[in-house]
Amino acid sequence: MATTGNASVATGTSSTTTTKRKPVFVKVEQLKPGTTGHTLTVKVVDANPVVPVTRKARPGTSMMSRPSQPSRIAECLLGDETGCILFTARNDQVDLMKPGETVILRNSRIDMYKGTMRLGVDKWGRIEATEPASFNVKEDNNLSLVEYELINVNDQ
Structure with a gap:
């Protein structure tokens, strides 16, 4: 019987089960610029629609074959008992953002807009309506309202 360098090769299937980890809910005051993956429970204080933006297709691009739909965008003020922050709601998210509603934002991120923080949820995140918070x-x-300044540190 000849042996090779790989005498013991595992040929079974792994029977490990993956369990979902519990989400860690954070408070608004814990949010920092450039961070991602936040799960929050917040109330909608105010929702103001922004002028719809229509994307125009350039000749010769793949967008010519699709009709362009205007993007719906709303700037919403969301908050909890520790603070509040502006949230940029896009398209279907706008319908969930009614003043007085309580929502759970999953996998949200902090975007910087003109030096200020904005909360956002992209295609990898989710917004869920939940029971009213107390x-x-x-x-x-x-x-x-806090303005941040980007500083480049150069070693000289």
Whole structure:
């Protein structure tokens, strides 16, 4: 019987089961610029639609074959008992953002817009309506009013 360098090769299937990990809910005051993967329970304080933007196709692009639909965008003020932040709702998300509603944002991210923080949920995240929360939104701690400045550190 000849042996090779790989005498013991595992030929079975692994019977490990993957379990979902519990989401870690964060508060608004814990959000920092450039971070992702946040799960929050927040109340909608205000929702203001922004002028619809229609994308125009350039000749010779693949967008010529598809009719362009205007994007619906709304700037919403969301918050919890620790603070509030502006949220950019896009398309179907706009319908969920009604003042007074309580929503859960899963896998949300912080975008920077003109030096200020904005909360957003892209295609990898999810927004769910939930039962009304018992907390009052702390509107005097608006994280979107804090202006950040990008500093490049060069070693000289």
